[in-house]
Amino acid sequence: MKEELVSRAIAGMITTDRMHKSMIDAKINDIGLHRGQHFILMHIAEEGALASQKEIAERFNISQAAVTGALRKLETDGYISRSLGEDNRYNRIEITEKGREMVERSRKLFRETDRYLFSGFTEEELLDYISCLEKIRANIESYRKCCGSGKENL
Structure with missing residues (x-):
């Protein structure tokens, strides 16, 4: 009996995780971002100018090329700015006002979603x-x- 309950619990966790991920992805897409871009933007908002491409790649376990593509899109859309660091060896990544507004908008959206999920x-x-x-x-x-x-x- 316990084995059957464990199987149901695992299936429930997996199904719930997929449903939650799908719902969050749809919400992120509705505000004009891709999931990876959103996570990177949130990370930059939390870390400030301390975030580097290498650190972001390590944090999210993705390639530096993937980070470069996401940062390029975020910069093109006006959410971040990049400039050469003081020692000319790395890009300094900073969130813009538009980026801060997007972060606050998405946090509000997630708070509303979380409240609904646990109502x-x-x-x-x-x-x-x-x-x-x-x-x-x-x-x-x-x-x-x-x-x-x-x-x-x-």
Whole structure:
């Protein structure tokens, strides 16, 4: 019986994750960004001018070429500006006012979406849900330590 419940739980997590990802992608596309561009823009907003192309590539586990393409599009659309760093070895990446407005717009959109997703949940149910997720994450980390395989940060 427990094996059947575990299978249902895994199927539920996967289905819910896909539905959430699809919904978020649609919301991001509606405001004129691609998922990867959006994550990079949010990261730049949080890191400020400290973000570098190399650091972004490492953070999101993507190629520097993919980062270059996303940054080029964000710059063309006026969300970021790039300038040569002080030592002429790297691009300094900064968010523009238009970029900050897009970040705030998307944060508002996500807050509204999150509120809708968890409408009808009591505070206790949310705390139970968080507790379950933390247990699953701890089990994954434990599995990685004992059994190896898997990337450290997915």
